[in-house]
Amino acid sequence: MENKEKQMVSPPPEPRVAVVVFLLKGRSFLLGRRRASVGDATFALPGGHLEFGESFEECAAREVKEETGLDLGENKIEFLTVTNNVFLEQPKKSHYVTVFMRVVLDAQEEHVIQNVEPDKCYGWDWFELENLPNPLFWPLEKMLKGGFDPFLN
Template structure:
């Protein structure tokens, strides 16, 4: 059975909870999906990439930051039916820390993001991108229980 070019297919995104103190790095999106919402750095998984490779590559491309201690956290399965172009994303959530704590995020893709900043996990900005909002409201915590950086 041949697929029509117009048939939407699920895509895989990889996003990173970059942890610093009790804060996470968020950017305000400039995008067809979730425009003007706050979201984690990340992007599409490329053919042959591991989740960790994708997370590190996307972080570097978007913020200029190098990350370490990258680990898998969870996955979501989200439909965006209200958007201009309906889409379906399987999103892999990772967590990591800065390879060098003195690095400062840069906005290297201003056409996709208004800018990056650190936000306290207990005082997140609004509006958050849908899946992140659901996670935060559910009580999800990206910080490990033994976390004390």
């Protein structure tokens, strides 16, 4: 009975859905250095958890606004791909289905990016695909090393 009770107290983590956004500006995209239990100090796209009833586009717009202060307004938010990521080597084991979205910003316009959640991110900056920082967040690194190009796909 004791083993059965222990199993009930700590069930395995359930998969969650994350929506992340390639914010493209010219030949660059926005990356922030994470402050998190999963992928701490790695560079990642803005994004977060899908909330109940939200579309991917709504989640993308909300998360970008919450993290960077940037209002996507009338910018077209488009679906790119989905990945399945299981993090067994992290301090907090987790499983994420990650939805990748894309927004192409007008390179001629001024886009003020703020670090709205400094407890979750060290800061944001624009990086060219050919000159990315290290280390990248594992799901992003895996995609890019596999030949994924957010400017083409």
